Each structure stands twice: as C-alpha cells, then as structure tokens.
Amino acid sequence: VKGGRRLRFGPVAAAAAPAIAFGLTVAALGNWFSQQDFGHPSSLPWAVAIAPAHRPAGYENFATFQPLFLYQALWAAAAGVGVAVATSRLSLRGDRALALYAAAYAAGGFALFWLGIGHLPVVFGLRAGELGDAAVLVGAAVYLVRTRPTRNKAYQPAHKSALESDSPVL
Template sequence: MLPLSLPSPSQGVWHLGPFPLRAYALCIIAGILAAGWFAERRWTKRGGEPGVISDIALWAVPFGVVGGRLYHVVTDPELYFKAGQDPWAAFYVWNGGLGIWGAIAMGALGAWIGARRKGVSFGEVAGVLAPAIPLAQAIGRLGNWFNQELFGGPTDLPWGLQISPTRRPDGYEGYANFHPTFLYESLWDLGVVGLVLWVEARFKVTGGRLFAVYVMGYTAGRGWIEYLRIDTVNHILGLRLNVWTSVIVFAAAAAYFVIAGRRARDRDDQRDADASPAP
C-alpha cells in the first residue's frame, strides 16, 4: 500500500556540545563532495592531471556560495531589510537561502580563475562539470526537506509532504500536505545528469556546449517546478522572478549551443579545406 503522505524530519539541527550540526549544511557539503569526486574521475579519465579539479574547486566553491547567497538576498531583500527583520540574518547561510543562478555565475568565475591558474582550458573544465553540478544540486536539495521550506501548494497525492503547522504560510493553515517541490527538483536534477551523459556519449558534445545542455535541461525543469511553489517571492508581470530567470537563461544557453556549434563546424570545414591537396 502507498503511504498517504511523506513525513518531514522532526528536526534539522543537532548539537554536539555547543556546536550545531545542521542538516542543510551537511546536504550542501555532501553534494559538493559528490560533484568533486565525479568531476575528478571524468577529468582523469580524459587524461587530465589528478588533483586539478580539486584545486579549481577551491576557487569555484567559495565563489559559488557567495554568489548564491548574494542572489538570494538581492532578489528577496524584504526577508532581511524590511522593518522588523534582522539584516544580519543575510549572512546566516546555514539557515538556507542559496540562489542557484548566483551560485552558477559566481562559481563559473571562480572556476575560470582556477583554470587560468592551473593552465588548463576553462571549456574542458566546464564540460567535465556539466553532469557533476546537477548531481550536487540533487543532493543539496534534500536540505530543504530538513528545513521544511520551498514546498509547493496543497495536494492530496500519496507523496504529499507533511508540513508542520508552524511552517505553513499564511492562508494555508488548514492544509497538512503539500507538493514536495524539493523532491521534484532533486529527481529532475538526476534526470539532467543522465541527459548530459547521454548527449555527450551519443552526439560527442563536449566543453561549453555540454555545459549549455546542462543549463537548458535544468532551467526547463526549474520553470515548471518554480510555478508550483508557494513561498514568498517577487513577481514580474504575474510570474515568479525565477520563472523569468529560467526562461532567459534557457534562451541564452540555447543560443550559445547553436552558435558555438556553427562556429565549430566552420572551423572543421576550414581545416578540411586547408588540408585538401591543391588541384
């Protein structure tokens, strides 16, 4: 028999003496470690020097965390700077609140710096990271489960998520079960991992174009998942901000995929023409 709903953890913080152990942070760290391991294996399998990805991660991860937090705070400033709110809470990353768009943008900058310092191609690094990043996201999303946050609207589906009364938003106090959008996104991310690996193997797509496949796959899912969520967020023309961001980023990634592909074909054609013997 199917369960009538999915339970939420009774707590997300444990204390080892005076030190808090937060499930959200542990999930983020586990995701980063899994992605690093996966990317390192992909890099060395291609003949890359062992340890390069780990060294680049020393730049990419801190930049990504800062970027993710900045995006969250900038797009939801009322959570921290409105009357009655604590502005210092903007620095409390362990309580949740990392925007993936800022994390990817700043993380990419950190990875570029790291790649430059190691003397390796940033495009090759991006291709190696393409399936590793959604793996990290899939694991990291479980942190939202422990925090009982970022869920969707009420549902009577058997996988509806039980939310504690104190965590239910205004207007939804009479409902007990909600869409587990964190789980939807986690499963979607795993699907994106498979998609990227399939495109890479089937069509021999590499480098920045493979990273664009990841971006397109993720944003396609984030758009409809975001539409289900009921947490407070800014809207533009009736749509949640992150829906618009998904559309724009998807279009940019698709344009890059097409343009970069055409340029690669033109280079191949020119190389073939140069190699052809003169008549």
C-alpha cells in the same frame, strides 16, 4: 602558469556540468529535512506533511503539500544523466555541456515554478524566478545554436591563384 601548463576550461566544464546537477539533487533532498521548498497543498499519495511552524501564512490549515523538492531532485538527476550521456555520445565540448545543463536546469525550474508557494514580484506577467529561468533558458539555447559545429565542406577557391594556373611548369 608554472611550467607552461594551463588549466583548460573545456574539460573542467564537461566534468562540472553533471557534477553540479548531482550536487543539486542532494541539495534538493536536503530541503525535505528542513521542510523547505514544498508546493501547494495536496492530497496526492506522495504529498509530504509539513509541520505547522514551517507553513507559510495562509496555509496554516493544510497539512500535506506537493513535494517540490522531490520533483526538483528527480529533474536535476535526470538532467545530470542526460548531460553526461549527451557529452559522451555527441562528443560535446565542455562549454556546450555546461550550456546544455544550464538549459536543462532552467527548463525544469520554469516548468516546476508554478507548483511552488511564493510571493515574488511579477514582471512581464511572470514571477521573477520564472523570468530568470526563461532568460537562462533562452541564453543557453542561443549559445548552443551559435556554437554548434558546422560540417566540413570541401574547400573550393573562387578562382585559381597565379601559381595554380593550367599551364605546365617549365
């Protein structure tokens, strides 16, 4: 801390939340080039062809799959726009903007997880990734509720102090 100036977390977090979302949008689209992060086999018009070398065991006979990376990219972009708009319109502090993004990211991950092909361990009836997203979603929601601003109520003391008695000042 030189010259008495400190980097404040709030403005940095407010700027970082949508930036992280847009960065993840680009990263998700990168999975198309590397043929990673695709979902179950699909015959939908927007299904993507995956080279045999990139298909997981048990899926060698399928050529087209759900483009999970595309869904993730769209969700991340929507979350980034949503957080940017909410931060501006609701005057969210940086920590709350970051928590809002974490909740949106986790909700999207939890919703899209069932489309993915993976062999993660099952814990409490959920795959490990779903459990992690659920934990982040609950944690972010609790944080947002606990840090929500309260309305200013007129302060009325329970009793008047000795200096504020009804007797005239002599």
